[in-house]
Amino acid sequence: QVKRSGKNAFRFFDPALNTHHRERITLENDLRNALGRAEFELHYQPQVSLAQRRIVGLEALLRWNHPVLGSLGPSGFIQVAEELGLIGEISTWVLEQACAQLAQWRTEGHDGLRMSVNLSPFDFDKRDIVSSVTECLERHDVPASQMELEITESMMMNDSAGVAAKVRALRAAGVSVAIDDFGTGYSALAYLQKFPVSTLKIDRSFVRDLEGPMTNPIISAITGIARGFDLDIVAEGVEQAEQAEALQMLGCDIMQGYYFARPAPAAEVRSWLQQPSMVFPVH
Ligand code: C2E
Ligand code: MG
Ligand code: MG
Numbered sequence: 001q002v003k004r005s006g007k008n009a010f011r012f013f014d015p016a017l018n019t020h021h022r023e024r025i026t027l028e029n030d031l032r033n034a035l036g037r038a039e040f041e042l043h044y045q046p047q048v049s050l051a052q053r054r055i056v057g058l059e060a061l062l063r064w065n066h067p068v069l070g071s072l073g074p075s076g077f078i079q080v081a082e083e084l085g086l087i088g089e090i091s092t093w094v095l096e097q098a099c100a101q102l103a104q105w106r107t108e109g110h111d112g113l114r115m116s117v118n119l120s121p122f123d124f125d126k127r128d129i130v131s132s133v134t135e136c137l138e139r140h141d142v143p144a145s146q147m148e149l150e151i152t153e154s155m156m157m158n159d160s161a162g163v164a165a166k167v168r169a170l171r172a173a174g175v176s177v178a179i180d181d182f183g184t185g186y187s188a189l190a191y192l193q194k195f196p197v198s199t200l201k202i203d204r205s206f207v208r209d210l211e212g213p214m215t216n217p218i219i220s221a222i223t224g225i226a227r228g229f230d231l232d233i234v235a236e237g238v239e240q241a242e243q244a245e246a247l248q249m250l251g252c253d254i255m256q257g258y259y260f261a262r263p264a265p266a267a268e269v270r271s272w273l274q275q276p277s278m279v280f281p282v283h
């Protein structure tokens, strides 16, 4: 049997490919049922201010407790969910869950925390993301200033879905908007004028290269852009003390990474909120 793949390439039937194909179909079916079977869970990763020695925010990160495969991270299934048209429902669930959790922590006295939620480009396509977000905030009595939505540079490049107008409307409603993985895409500075975002998240790949308290052209450039546009900065993927120190010297105070805390279920995060020293390694 000969299969066509790509434009002109032919390849012979491959049993491994067939297995892969069957696994994919199983994954798709499981994914269609995951919401109804309550298999999704949010983990939360603290964002800390080094100067304040305080948790200032949390990023909600989706996990799928698959009945057979165990806990799955989003890189394995978000794209499939997007292809199947399931991402809208999933994002709605994530927003709802994140708001409910933030409201819960507010009642426990953790007041000024900011919750960051990752959005998919498809969230800007059909549904009205602006009213989904503002209605969710109202329902849970959470101030808009405590919600941040993370978008990527790729969403800003092709504005057919009117992303810029929606970002402006979200900002007008008081919601923060961050550019995730900043610096890895085609970040033309003009986008920062068209998309009035509030935060730049320095991608992990730039933080990884930081080896000590030395100058670093990329981090300096990003902090310079942030100052110029009056944006907040969050560094992601901080794994070592040296990186945290270097970032601080380069003018970046808010950080997120395994050095402080891994993403964790709400119960564990609650204990960190009650005892913030748990996420600050002693120097
Ligand atoms: P992201 O938004 O850039 O999230 C940061 C990722 O880096 C997370 O991976 C996090 O666990 C990981 N991370 C955090 N600190 C460190 C560190 O110090 N070292 C290393 N090596 N990694 C670190 P995760 O949870 O697997 O998420 C992967 C991506 O999936 C996210 O990247 C985000 O783009 C997407 N994602 C996560 N949750 C959602 C969601 O609810 N909806 C959508 N649409 N996408 C999501
Ligand atoms: Mg993110
Ligand atoms: Mg990121």
Ligand code: MG
Residues within 6 Å of the ligand: 180, 181, 203, 204, 236
């Ligand atoms: Mg990243």
